[in-house]
Amino acid sequence: MDPSNKDEPVEEDATELQFPKEFENAETLLNSEVYMLLQHRKTQSESAEDDQELGEVFTKTHQYTEHFSRFKNRETIMAIRTLVGQKKLHKFEMAAIANLCPESADEAKSLIPSLEGRFEDEEIQQLLDDIQTKRSFQY
Amino acid sequence: MFYHLPLEHEVLLHPKYFGPNLLNTVKQKLYSEVEGTCSGKYGFVIAVTTIDNIGAGAVQPGRGFVIYPIKYKAIVFRPFKGEVLDAIITQVNKVGIFTEIGPMSCFISRHSIPSDMEFDGANPCSYKTKDEDLILQQGDDIRVRIVGTRVDAKDIFAIGSLMDDYLGLSS
Numbered sequence: 001m002d003p004s005n006k007d008e009p010v011e012e013d014a015t016e017l018q019f020p021k022e023f024e025n026a027e028t029l030l031n032s033e034v035y036m037l038l039q040h041r042k043t044q045s046e047s048a049e050d051d052q053e054l055g056e057v058f059t060k061t062h063q064y065t066e067h068f069s070r071f072k073n074r075e076t077i078m079a080i081r082t083l084v085g086q087k088k089l090h091k092f093e094m095a096a097i098a099n100l101c102p103e104s105a106d107e108a109k110s111l112i113p114s115l116e117g118r119f120e121d122e123e124i125q126q127l128l129d130d131i132q133t134k135r136s137f138q139y
Numbered sequence: 140m141f142y143h144l145p146l147e148h149e150v151l152l153h154p155k156y157f158g159p160n161l162l163n164t165v166k167q168k169l170y171s172e173v174e175g176t177c178s179g180k181y182g183f184v185i186a187v188t189t190i191d192n193i194g195a196g197a198v199q200p201g202r203g204f205v206i207y208p209i210k211y212k213a214i215v216f217r218p219f220k221g222e223v224l225d226a227i228i229t230q231v232n233k234v235g236i237f238t239e240i241g242p243m244s245c246f247i248s249r250h251s252i253p254s255d256m257e258f259d260g261a262n263p264c265s266y267k268t269k270d271e272d273l274i275l276q277q278g279d280d281i282r283v284r285i286v287g288t289r290v291d292a293k294d295i296f297a298i299g300s301l302m303d304d305y306l307g308l309s310s
Contacts, residue, residue, distance in 0.1 A: 020180075057185060061183075099225070102305070
């Protein structure tokens, strides 16, 4: 009898960048990007005549991303994506760094353990400083 | 973590919708059938962003219904073990802290809270360090590491921990 069953959970562990195969190369989204997309959808739905209510999942996510969004406009988000895109980072790591905005290399490696050993601390610090600079200059 | 995923869904259409507005109805049904749902595989489907393709409708033998296979892209929220997320505290009690991360609830057991923090039952309930340097109470933003997830019918529930460095109250 075949011991393996379809429901067997995949060994997933973000600290080792181990994801189910659907998510290995999937596009990650920053909280700020999700906020902009949901905001757009909300205004679309308000201006359209149908009164299809946006559900609880939508509303909770909208509030959450609004609260934790760090980047205020498209230009900043694009600049951040360019910055993190220059390093050899997994899509998950890129989004995690942009969402959490760690201030030091030590904090980054502690929050995102998969970074450990792959970059020099100065390199990580430089990236984090660049992100902070972009944040402080956004209007 | 939020992802933008290509997904597939089948919409079953009753013949009463066969008319000039058919494709529009199929799209509306997609939105209402898929948005707000949750599965263990893809997580919470927050919103459909684009509809890539609506396939040819196949009439079901014996019934008048037609099945439309749809390929679309959606924003999903899927938590992973080991990832650190920002959360908002919704409830504090002596067994631990209840938080919400977007559409998902996350519970942090008393045993996953650093031992230098003690439960204070005074209203409002909180966890605080002896010198009251750090106080965790309802409404606070905290950083939590997901240590496990439980998929429950149509919901995902996470268990978190504050035991590592840089976790806990967000400055």
